[in-house]
Amino acid sequence: MTRWQDMHSILGAMDLFRNQMNSLFYQFDRTYSLGHGWETSETYPRTNLSDTGDNLELIAELSGVNREDLKVKLQGNYLEISGSRKADIPEGYTVHRIEQPAAAFSRSFTLPYEVNAAKVTATLKEGLLTMTLPKSEAAKPRQISIQ
């Protein structure tokens, strides 16, 4: 059991490191097209995670993805965002250029805390998926009264 927990914290640290590295390269990646710069299927969609005390807030860049083509899976502190971006070519049009092709994607994260999956909210608006993930009771910050 303890060994498993150790593994988890190591993986969590590695995730954090990878994300830091990704943001380091961000400035150099001026185009969004796959196959250019540093973006690979490993880092799509891009995400931001912040901690507001009671909640974790995750934002993912998912322009052109429909709500019904998006799937979010959550278990403890493991989060998986997967889905597909459908081709959007109206009938009768000739294609000159496609820089963001239709593709399936999947990305998983180890969140820094366990969250209460029943109370998670997610909205997709303007091409951004915004999730509010309430921390599980044990993970919340707590005021300790001194006797």
Add this chain to the structure above:
Amino acid sequence: MFMNENQAVSQDQPTEPVRQLPVITPAVDILENEREILLHADLPGVLKDDINIHIDNGKMTLSGRRRLQMTGATAWREFADAEFRRIFAVPQNIDVGQVHADLKEGVLRLHLPKSESAKPRRIEITAG
């Protein structure tokens, strides 16, 4: 109407943003049929009012600013506030006054209709 508004704005000197935002080239799809050229641009997180399209002298500048609402302490960050900007050459046969656009799911769909004279036409041959 959409275009006129933007043209009016761009006649003034563009005001420099207080803080220089990183500039990102948005990914685009370019499609065409007999009636129009259709451009799709990925602008995740950009609101309608923060998009500016300016056509002048055969050049179209598309720009949009993204302002994210960020709260709390950052655990990781892979994207940030940015300016999406890209310049396109617009063919002569586009009817600039008829250009219109809509924004959905972070994708801007810009319709550039061809002028009447540029549309394919069937020429009737009259018997002499």
